[in-house]
Amino acid sequence: MMTFAVYLIVFSSVGFGSMNINSHYFNKHMEKLLVSRTFGLAGIRNIEDFWIFAEGPMLDSLFPEPGEMDGNIIVGGPRLRQAKVQNNSCEVHSHLKYLQDSCYGHYTISTEDREAFGPGTTSPWVFSHTGSDYYRGLVATYGGGGYHLELPSNKIDALQAIQALRQNNWLTRGTRAVFVDVVVYSVNVDQLLIAKLLVEFPPTGDALPSWFFEVSRTSLFSKSKDYYIFVCAMISMTFNVYFLLLEACRLVYLKLTYFSRFWNYFDLSVSIGSIISLRFGIKNYLFIASTLDKLPDGVDIPSFEILARNGFNVKVTTSIALSLCWLKIFYFLRVGSSTLAKIRVSVWSCVLNSLGFFMVFVLLVFAFTHLAHHVLGPHLHEYSTLGATTTSLLRALLWDFDLEELQRSRPVFGPMILLVYLSLVLTVLWSIPLAIFARSHTDVMSEISRRCNLWDQWKEMVWGQYSYRQGKVTSEEELRLLLEQEGLTDEDMAAVLSRMGVRRGQHVDSHHLRNALGCLQDAEMLPEVAVRWLTDLKQRVDAAGQKMVALTDKVHMTLEVASGDGS
Incomplete structure (x- = not known):
């Protein structure tokens, strides 16, 4: 128990120490700028609203005026990407084709449009694989490719690029989703925010906006607390390896019976979950260093997406593993708490x-x-x-x-x-x-009440035997002989003598028996020997009763036969 207590303290230091209130404030601030403000992302209802958002609030938030600088700087430039579907990706009823012949259905990988369109042959008008992973939106799951444009890193050039897309009808009837990927660096708290803004256009019309923000650190060891967390993480990893080896030994020893206990599954889940969370944490730290080293050569949005995903995995796995560790405290409480034991049995x-x-x-x-x-x-x-x-x-x-x-x-x-x-x-x-x-x-x-009654009967039986022979039983050998006459095995006798506090060759008095009886008041501590003793006694009484009934029946039958002969 002490080993687990030390492990819980160390692992809790890793989980709680990695959280930072600045991440919450940074996240909420950018959400207010990009989502909740007037004409923000949450207010988009059609394609025209998206263009108003992209040309106004989005650029105003990402490229503030010098006097309005709040310490948040965009890294590189935003990236626009759209996913389209092919024409005739759905069927028009034959009797209604005179109204509209073209049809753009739901987005799937098979119906995704990959043909070039528009006035030019550059990236906004030509399909390409951007290296991004699949992303699940509100309507569909979208692939990593599409028609994308890396916006310039200054406001004026970015506005001109967006206006050029709008004038040339970059968004069409076949557009099903538009992604805006942004990386923002906060100078004041030394953190990166990876934002993915998504607006989906279902085939029935309307627009469904959603967003995903993830804050990541840029420095591995910027404070003394970071070194402490790193040491705690290494100690936690050592504990996890030890616990896994311990569970492996138990599995080899117990074989299939290992899987019959609930807490074995729990211990295994805690160890594996902790190792996975620490693995994601180490991977995230290494990935941060490698990604930031590449920044002078240009911003790689897919790398930052991986960084955001790794950070999210660290938080989820760590929180799950830490929650399981705290829940394991019930395992230790149930050993010494009769109330929890009763509740467990009831459940x-x-x-x-x-x-x-x-x-x-x-x-x-x-x-x-x-x-x-x-x-x-x-x-x-x-x-x-x-x-x-x-x-x-x-x-x-x-x-x-x-x-x-x-x-x-x-x-x-x-x-x-x-x-x-x-x-x-x-x-x-x-x-x-x-x-x-x-x-x-x-x-x-x-x-439990029934067992208490059995326990009381057993105490009376033992006390009666001792009171009857208390003048004769004065040593450990005589007491062992008395217990042997009562039918107890050597193992049961050792358990009783241990409860009484009697050592070999010691003088026995009434204090030892009272000590044994006083230690076993809880019904759940009723020794198996007592249950076996009373069960055997009950079986003997039942057998004697059955013999008496059989004997009585024979007597009645004999009397009836005798009376019949006499008549």
Whole structure:
């Protein structure tokens, strides 16, 4: 336990020490500039709105006036990239082709347009692979290629380049997504912000903006605290290797029985998760150094995307591993806490009933998911897909829903569906689990009470035997002989003598027996010898009773036969 406590302190130092409040403020500041301000990214609803955003708020935020400089400098220049689909990527009904012959469908890799278009043969008008990874948006998952333009690193030239794209209709009916990749450096806090702004244009019209910001450090060891975190990371890695070797030895020794204990899975997950998180951390540190060394030769946006992804992986894996480590404290608490042990037994005893409840809950949510999706999906974005509908219904259980939107979309069916759903699911969600656990806990406490009664009987039996022979039992040898006459094995006798505090050759008095009885008050500490002793005694009594019944039947039969002969 002390080993794990040291490991938890060291690993917590790595997890909490790597967080910085400046990252939060830097992230929120850039989000306000690019997303939340007037004509920001969040307000885009069509292609025209995007051009207004790109020519105005985006450039104003990335290239501020000298007097408005707040210490945030754009590294290189923004990169614009669009993903298009081919013409005739969908079918027009034969009777309606006279209205419109061309058709641009949903984006997929197979329907992606890779033909050159527009007035020139430069990169904005010719498809190319940029080296970026696949990116999942709100509507589709987009490839790393497209029609892209690296904007100049000054505001005037960047504005002219964007205006040239707009005048030559760079965005068309086939445009399904526009990416804006930006890298911003904050001089005051020595951090980089990798921003990916995305505006998706579904084939049905409208525009769906989204964004992803990730803050990364530029210096590996800028403060004394960084050296401390690095040392803690190395110590944590050593602990993880030790824990993995320990689990491997246990697996070899226990073989398949190793997988029968829940905490073995937990220990394995903690060790593997910690090693993965530390591996991502080391990889991220090395990647930062290599990426910054290449900056004088030009900004490589794909490298910064990898940097952002590595930083995100570090945070996720570290937080998961650290959470598992803190949850493992329950493993040590359950050993010395009878309350937690009773709760654990109660939970495990109602697992099957809980699975039945879970199936009922899933069926209810699944049924209402289909109902809400079909009725409300065409009108509300929160119910437009099965996944979004499921999320919205689960959020409704936490009272997070927009009743006014439901009333506007479906004045009758909207509120009615929500009312019936909450009434049924909340009844199932709160009443049935409480009833299941209460019944299970009652059964467990009854079993503990029964064992307490058995323990009291065993104490009376032992005390009676000792009181009857207390004048005869004065040494450890005589007590061992008494226990042997009662049918105890050598192992059981050693356990009883250990509880009594009797050593070989020691004088025995009433204090030793009271010490043994006082140490075993908890029902969960009832020794197996007591259960076996009372079980054997009960079996003997039952067998004697059965013999008495059989003997009584024989006597009755003999009397009946005798009376029949006499008549």
